[in-house]
Amino acid sequence: MLFFGALQSQKRNEESNFTELKPHQSLPKGYRFDFKDVGKGSPWRGVSSPMCTHLHRGYMESTPMRRQRSRSLGDGQDFEWSEEEHLQYTQKFDKLQPPRRQKNLTALPVTSVAEEQTEDEEENPLWVNIMYGLINGIIVVPVLMSFGNIIYRDDSFSPYMPALIKLTLVSGMVHQICFSLFSSLPFAVGQVQDAGLIFLSQMAATMSLYCRSRGYDDDTMMATVTVGLGLATALLGVGLFIIGKLQLAQLVQALPTPVVGGYLAFIGWFCGVSGLAMMAGTSELTMDALQDKWLYMLPGLAGGLTIYISACVLRHVAVLPTCISLILLVFYLGLWLTGKSVEDATTNGWMPEQQDSPLWYHTWDYLKLDKVVWSAFPPQALTLVSMIFVVALSSSLDVAAIELELKQPLDYNSELSMVGISNFVSGLTGGYTGSYIFSQSIFSLRAGIRSRVTGFVIALLELCMVVLPFPILSYVPNFFFGSLLIMICVDLVYEWLWEVRLKLKRLEYAICIGTFLFIQFLGVEYGIIAGVIVHALLRKMGFDLGIEAENLQ
Secondary structure, three states, X not given: OEEOOOOOOOOOOOXXXXXXXXXXXXXXXXXXXXXXXXXXXXXXXXXXXXXXXXXXXXXXXXXXXXXXOOOOOEOOOOOEOOXXXXXXXXXXXXXXXXXXXXXXXXXXXXXXXXXXXXXXXXXXOHHHHHHHHHHHHHHHHHHHHHHHHHHOOOHHHHHHHHHHHHHHHHHHHHHHHHHHHHOOOOOOOXXXXXXXXXXXXXXXXXXXXXXXXXXXXXXXXXXXXXXXXHHHHHHHHHHHHHHHHOOOHHHHOOOOHHHHHHHHHHHHHHHHHHHHHHHHOOOOOOHHHHXXXXXXXXXXXXXXXXXXXXXXXHOEOOHHHHHHHHHHHHHHHHHHHHOOOHHHHHHOOOOOOOOOOOOHHHOOOOOOHHHOOHHHOHHHHHHHHHHHHHHHHHHHHHHHHHHHHHOOOOOHHHHHHXXXXXXXXXXXXXXXXXXXXXXXXXXXXXXXXXXXXXXXXXXXXXXXXXXXXXXXXXXXXXXXXXXXXXXXXXXXXXXXXXXXXXXOXXXXXXXXXXXXXXXXXXXXXXXXXXXXXXXXHHHHOOOOOOHHHHHHO
C-alpha cells in the first residue's frame, strides 16, 4: 500500500492556532504543505493495482510515516522519515505556518515539475526515456485489452471484438498523447482506467438490449453503442473540466471513505466475474458454466493468483510483464508438446474464434451518426452523472498519490481540468474514460524521467498495436486476459472486503460491506446513493464514524 499522508496532521489541542486540512483537498489559499508533520496521526492510506488507484483509511496514533512501494512497482521495503529528512523538506518548501481561518487569502503559486527542475539536474539520455516508455507500454497494453473485454462483455459484441479492442487501444493512445502534451507532469502516464469501466459496460449492455428488443439490426446497435459511449466520455470530460475550472475538486472528494471502499470492492468483484465468464466463453457467469467450464477457468485462476502473490512478494516492476510473458510461453509450449495447433486450441475453446482484423482506418466504421437510435440515450442520464462523480474522485486520488511521491504540492483543480480535456478528446474519437495511471507515473518519476518522450513512446507502441494487420486476440488464449482480471479482482476484493477492517472503525467497515451489497442488488448508481444515505443518517444520529466525520462537517 502507498501511504497518502501528505497533509498536515490533525491538531487536537483546543488552543492550537492551526487550521485542519481535509485529506486530498486542493491546496487551500494561504497554505503550503508542512512535510515535517507528515504521517503523524494522518488517517489516509491508499492501494494500487496495475492501472488503478484507490484510497482507504487507517488509524495510526503518533506513529512515524511509513510508506510501501506500489505492488506493480516493486521495492516493498518500508522506511521511516528521519528528522534530517523532515528538516530538508521544511527548508525546501519554505515552511509557512497556516494562519487562523480567514476569508480572501491569496493563494501561493503552485509551479509545475518542469519549472522546479534545477539547472544542475541532468536530463536522462534519449535512449533511457525510450526504454522506460517501452517498459510502461508493455505493462499498459495487455491491461488495456482486458478492459476492452470488460466494456463489451455482452454476447452481442462478440463478432466485433477485433475492432472494439482497437478502439480501446486508440483511446489509450489518445489519453497518453493528451497527458504528454498538457499535463504539468512530464513523466505522466494516462490511460483508460478501471474507475469508469463498470458504468461503460452497463451503458453498452443497456443500449444493446434497447436496440435488439426493438428489432434494430446489428449495424444500428453498434452505431448506437459506440457513439453513445464516446458521447458519454466526452460529456464526462466536459463535467471534469467544469469541476476543475469552478474549483470544486474538494466537494467531489467529500464522498465517504466506506462508500468508496464498497464501490472499489465491487470493481474487483466485477473484474473477477468478467474474467471467469470470458474464460468460460459466455457473457454471464452461471452455475452451469462453473460446472461445465471449470477446466477452462483453472489456468486463469492460477495465473492471476501467481501474478498477485509474485507482485506482493517480489515487489518489482518486472513482475507483471514477466508473468504475462510466461503465461503465453507455457501455453504455446503446451501446444507444441501435445502436437496441437492454434486451430485445435480454438476449436477446443481455449482461444477465441479467429476473426478478420479490420485495417486501422476501419476502426471507426461502426460510428455512424445516421444509424444511431438517439432515444436509447436519455435512460443513461443517472449512470452518466454517477460516472462523472466517481471518475472525478478517482482522478483526485491519482493526483494525491503522485503529489506525495513528488513531495511538491499540485493543483487538484488544474489537474482535474486537464483530465477533462483528455476525456473530451477521447470521447470525440470514440474512446473511453481515463485518468492518471499513478503507479506507472510514479515508476517513471522514481527513475528520474523528466522528458515527455516517454509518454509519446507509450502512445507509439499502442499505435503499432492498432495498425497490425492481423487479429491479436486470435493468438492469445482466453485465460491470458482472465489472469489479469483475476489478479485485479484478488487485489481489490482482499483489500476492501477483508484487510480494510483493520483500517476503519467497525461501523465504517459495516458501511463498506453494506455499500458493496447495495451495489450488488440495486446497481452501481443506486447502491452508491444508498451507501451515502446510510452514512449520512448514522453521522446525523451521532454515531462515531472516525476522523472523517469531523473533517466533513
